[in-house]
Amino acid sequence: MLMRSRGYQYEAQAHWLLRFDRFLQARPDLAEQPLEAMIASWAAAKPTRNHAAECQKLARILTKARFRLDPTIPPKRFNPRPEREVAREHRQPHIFSPADVRRMLDTARTYPSPDAPLRPLTLYTMIMLAYCAGLRRSELAWLDLGDVDLQSSTITIRETKFYKTRILPLSDSVAVELRAYIDARRRAGGPQNPKSGLFWHAHLNDRYRPEAVTTMITNVMRRAGLKPASGRTGPRVHDLRHSMVVNRILQWYRSGINPQEKLHFLSTYMGHRDLHSTLVYITVTQDLLQEASERFRALGAPCLVTEARP
Numbered sequence: 001m002l003m004r005s006r007g008y009q010y011e012a013q014a015h016w017l018l019r020f021d022r023f024l025q026a027r028p029d030l031a032e033q034p035l036e037a038m039i040a041s042w043a044a045a046k047p048t049r050n051h052a053a054e055c056q057k058l059a060r061i062l063t064k065a066r067f068r069l070d071p072t073i074p075p076k077r078f079n080p081r082p083e084r085e086v087a088r089e090h091r092q093p094h095i096f097s098p099a100d101v102r103r104m105l106d107t108a109r110t111y112p113s114p115d116a117p118l119r120p121l122t123l124y125t126m127i128m129l130a131y132c133a134g135l136r137r138s139e140l141a142w143l144d145l146g147d148v149d150l151q152s153s154t155i156t157i158r159e160t161k162f163y164k165t166r167i168l169p170l171s172d173s174v175a176v177e178l179r180a181y182i183d184a185r186r187r188a189g190g191p192q193n194p195k196s197g198l199f200w201h202a203h204l205n206d207r208y209r210p211e212a213v214t215t216m217i218t219n220v221m222r223r224a225g226l227k228p229a230s231g232r233t234g235p236r237v238h239d240l241r242h243s244m245v246v247n248r249i250l251q252w253y254r255s256g257i258n259p260q261e262k263l264h265f266l267s268t269y270m271g272h273r274d275l276h277s278t279l280v281y282i283t284v285t286q287d288l289l290q291e292a293s294e295r296f297r298a299l300g301a302p303c304l305v306t307e308a309r310p
Helices: 012-026 033-046 049-069 081-088 098-109 119-132 137-141 172-187 211-225 238-254 262-268 275-280 286-304
Strands: 153-157 168-169
Touching: 012 033, 012 049, 012 211, 033 049, 098 119, 098 211, 098 238, 119 137, 119 172, 119 238, 153 172, 168 262, 238 262, 238 286, 262 275
Parallel strands: none
Antiparallel strands: 153 168
16 A cells, blocks of 8 residues: 555556465365465466466565564575566567658548548547657546647646656647647537547547557557557557657757756656656667767767877
């Protein structure tokens, strides 16, 4: 409860414990067995790497809990291999170039939707905000009409991850596109209540849910040729957020701005808890490496040159 009050969700841990409890309920023969035997039986129930890593994490949680209740219980060393194997398989984010984003936006504009004429412009605006403002899919889904202030060209993101609310300034071009969407939404019969969903679904007369946001933007990626026609491989919706960070840092480099002086502003804009969360989004691309090398060559390399002594 203490960590959750600080913004940590800890949803995964709750799911692990619930699945373990369901397993034990189906195995009454383990009732008299020690905890280690129960966890070993659960680990043997599914021979996948992810399950093995999950069992290790659950065992660590339960061991810590037992130690708090009884400090005389000796600590146990865990095999780090399952978690390392899962981490090795973790998919690296795909960094979209500005040209890729433009292709997605053009595809969204022409998205076939005869039964929902507003949907192409809805998709266009979603992708624009996901990239230009770095919004998460849940933040897109839960935006209210009243969260948009066209006079000041800002949007308000209310109490999302880490329970943070932030007001994001938008560029003039993004504000113009957002105004066009809101006007089209009004002409399509969308509710004008400030608490109504910004991205409104005419058939349901309600907002799009996060799952629908993911499905629709993924379909645009497929139609744009940026993701395979089926399967989970290829770019994800969240990669638009990663791309925003990398391309913003690239732009700073090319404008002669030191990114380190701006990272704390970017962290606040992204709604991160601290700067370390923002650093996770900095994927080292070839372009980014080239710009960083050029900056070092111009500013740092001269410091390494020593004057020749007579």
